[in-house]
Amino acid sequence: AHMMHGSPMYFIGPGTTSGGLRGCQNRLTDIMDCFFIAHPKSGGKEGQESNRIMYYYPKTDSIDKQTEITGFAEAVVNFTDNFVSVPTAEKSKLSEEVPFRDVVTAKTVHVYIMVEQAQFMLGIIMNKKAAQDMDYTLFAPTLRAILIKAHTMFRLFFGNFADFHKEDFAHFKDRIEYFFSRYLSVLRVYNMPLLDYFSGVTFLRLDDPSLFCDIDAFTTELTEQIPAVDKLIFLYQDALLYYTVPRRDLPALFHYLSHNLLPMSLRTELEPNSLISRPSGHGGKFVTGPLEYSTDEPISGEDCLPTVYLSEDEETGTLRPHHLVAYRSLNATVCMFVKAEVEVTRHLMRDIEGCLGTELPHLASSIADSSSKQPSDARSDMDFHYIYFNPSSLSLRTKFLDAPAPGGPPAVPASVHKLACASFEKLMGEREEFGECCVKADSEWWIFLKKANQRTLVLLLPPSSVSYLAEVHSKVQSIIKTYFQSIFLM
Numbered sequence: 001a002h003m004m005h006g007s008p009m010y011f012i013g014p015g016t017t018s019g020g021l022r023g024c025q026n027r028l029t030d031i032m033d034c035f036f037i038a039h040p041k042s043g044g045k046e047g048q049e050s051n052r053i054m055y056y057y058p059k060t061d062s063i064d065k066q067t068e069i070t071g072f073a074e075a076v077v078n079f080t081d082n083f084v085s086v087p088t089a090e091k092s093k094l095s096e097e098v099p100f101r102d103v104v105t106a107k108t109v110h111v112y113i114m115v116e117q118a119q120f121m122l123g124i125i126m127n128k129k130a131a132q133d134m135d136y137t138l139f140a141p142t143l144r145a146i147l148i149k150a151h152t153m154f155r156l157f158f159g160n161f162a163d164f165h166k167e168d169f170a171h172f173k174d175r176i177e178y179f180f181s182r183y184l185s186v187l188r189v190y191n192m193p194l195l196d197y198f199s200g201v202t203f204l205r206l207d208d209p210s211l212f213c214d215i216d217a218f219t220t221e222l223t224e225q226i227p228a229v230d231k232l233i234f235l236y237q238d239a240l241l242y243y244t245v246p247r248r249d250l251p252a253l254f255h256y257l258s259h260n261l262l263p264m265s266l267r268t269e270l271e272p273n274s275l276i277s278r279p280s281g282h283g284g285k286f287v288t289g290p291l292e293y294s295t296d297e298p299i300s301g302e303d304c305l306p307t308v309y310l311s312e313d314e315e316t317g318t319l320r321p322h323h324l325v326a327y328r329s330l331n332a333t334v335c336m337f338v339k340a341e342v343e344v345t346r347h348l349m350r351d352i353e354g355c356l357g358t359e360l361p362h363l364a365s366s367i368a369d370s371s372s373k374q375p376s377d378a379r380s381d382m383d384f385h386y387i388y389f390n391p392s393s394l395s396l397r398t399k400f401l402d403a404p405a406p407g408g409p410p411a412v413p414a415s416v417h418k419l420a421c422a423s424f425e426k427l428m429g430e431r432e433e434f435g436e437c438c439v440k441a442d443s444e445w446w447i448f449l450k451k452a453n454q455r456t457l458v459l460l461l462p463p464s465s466v467s468y469l470a471e472v473h474s475k476v477q478s479i480i481k482t483y484f485q486s487i488f489l490m
Contacts, residue, residue: 024400024411025188026134028146033108033125034058035150035184037176038070039165040121054120054165055176057184073112073123076101098148102140111143115151116162116317122147135191135414139421142193149199150187152252154179159309159319192400192412193421194458198389200396201254204239208370215242218363222334225355228342230322231310233335236367238262245337246311250394253308257335261287261326283361284329286349293346293353305344310337325349327356332364383409384479385460392454409462416445416460423449424458438472448476457484 035057043052050067052074061069077099099118103110112123124143131138151161157179158164164172189196206212215234219242223229234242238258245253265287286293290303299305309319321340326333334356338344388397402408423439427449436450444463450456459476466475 024191026136026191028187028189029057029184031127031130031134031136031189032057033127034061034069034123035125035180036066036070036073036121036123037161037180038074038121038123039119039161040074041119043067043070054161054173055180057180069125070121070123073101073110073121076103076110077112077114077121098144100144102144109138109140109143111140111147113144113147113151115148116160120161122151136189137191137193137414137418137421139193139197139425141425142189142197142421145197145199146187146189149196149252149255150180150183153183153256155319156249156252156256156308157306159321160317163319190400191414192387192417194387194424195396195398195400198387198396198456199251199255200389201250201394202239202258202397203393203395204236204241204367204371206241206367206370211366211370214363214366218359219244221359222336222355226336226348226352228338228344228348229325229336229352230339231337233257235262235333235335236364236371237331241367246314247394248314249310253335256308257326257333262328262333265326265328284327284353284357286353287326287328287333288324289344289349290346293349296346299344299346307340308337325352327352327360329356329360330364330368332360332367334360382483383407383464384462385409385412386483387456387458388484389456390454409460412460413441413443413445415443416441416447420447420449420458420460423447424456427451428456438469438476440472446472448472450480 035055036053037055038052039054040052042054043049045051049071050063053066053070056066056070099114101110101112103112107128109126109128110123111126112121114121124147126138126143128138154161154176158175161172164175219232219234222232231245232243233240233245233253235257240250240254243250289305290299305323305325307321308324309321312318312320322337323340323342323344325336325338325344327336328334336352338348382399385399386397387400389395399409419439419441423437427435427437428451433454434452436448438449439447441447444467446459446461446466448457448459448461457480459479461472461475466472
């Protein structure tokens with residue numbers, strides 16, 4: 001049952017980059033020659049090669065050109081499979097165990113990935129000149145990550161390609177067209193390619209252990225009182241506090257909730273005619289589902305809740321559809337996932353509000369008090385740029401998303417992005433779990449990279465009076481001690 005919310009732009013709209021163009025972003029379509037999804041088996045017969053094309057952008061390319069480009073990609077994959085030993089994801093440590101191939105020509109960079117037991121191929125061809133004009137660094141591992149994420153986002157709303165393709169081919173083609181034409185039109189990539197490469201999650205830092213206990217007790221009570229709730233995610237503003245969804249689903253879900261669902265609901269709230277009367281005593285509102293739920297009318301049409309597919313078995317890749325029920329109070333949002341075979345009724349929504357309506361505002365106030373006492377991740381005294389990523393928790397922290405502040409570090413030149421990516425690839429390619437490197441760019445910027453237990457820290461230090469390696473090393477140790485001691489033990 002490949003269901004979608006009634007509103008055609010429910011999941012992606014212009015609000016995809018909440019807060020405008022944060023972190024210096026480019027539209028992917030401005031630096032891309034083409035994007036495609038192919039099913040090689042469908043184009044196996046002579047004269048029917050074009051049948052392999054499931055989706056292709058841009059539509060202005062002729063069918064002959066589309067067939068030629070996807071055929072070349074298929075030939076590259078088959079050739080390297082048959083004759084050449086290609087580094088696996090384990091060896092390179094720069095890919096999520098997804099088979100991939102990269103081809104670099106004079107004018108373009110091609111990246112192909114194979115998904116779902118290599119039945120389907122996603123490909124992207126980037127234009128070198130357009131990227132250069134935009135100061136965008138073409139980093140193949142990031143392009144792979146962008147393709148992997150595109151596939152993951154589709155799966156989140158529609159399930160696996162293979163199941164859908166087998167079940168209803170015409171509907172599959174229709175939905176792929178529907179999804180990717182919208183997804184690509186709003187997709188932006190960061191000028192700092194490592195941000196898209198990591199594709200992590202922003203966690204809210206709370207130092208108060210009693211608050212963690214309160215959140216744990218709150219979520220336990222919710223699932224005990226409302227057994228229909230199978231899994232949940234708890235967000236404060238656009239940062240993650242708590243989750244019970246499978247870890248592999250977290251980046252796509254977090255992206256959807258923080259970039260699409262919540263900004264969209266906030267925009268709706270700001271519209272003058274959006275005030276809905278609420279049962280007295282409840283300080284919250286549902287972000288999904290019908291606005292009116294005091295009756296027992298069946299929920300249908302525009303009021304239907306969105307369906308998302310969560311991993312049931314991480315080994316086999318089996319997905320299971322769930323209804324998404326989201327409820328917000330003050331700045332706290334609880335996203336509840338109810339198995340699709342369980343009907344979400346207006347009565348169930350009233351029960352959920354009865355459980356959340358009084359407790360959630362109290363908890364949200366406590367979180368607000370606690371987080372206001374926290375030192376910000378982007379302290380104004382930071383005179384450098386950084387990215388920190390922990391793959392075991394998927395936690396990503398960075399200064400790149402902040403608006404330039406007076407007294408803050410200058411913007412990073414494209415040449416430094418490029419050197420940082422090349423240095424990162426070299427460091428990550430080494431087998432050792434621990435390592436670091438320090439590189440000086442021609443523009444007098446220093447790049448420091450450190451990995452320990454798979455955690456990664458990238459520091460970009462702007463030109464300063466510090467010019468010798470020993471001085472830089474001393475400054476880096478001081479930065480780590482001051483800002484990263486708690487998360488990155490030396």
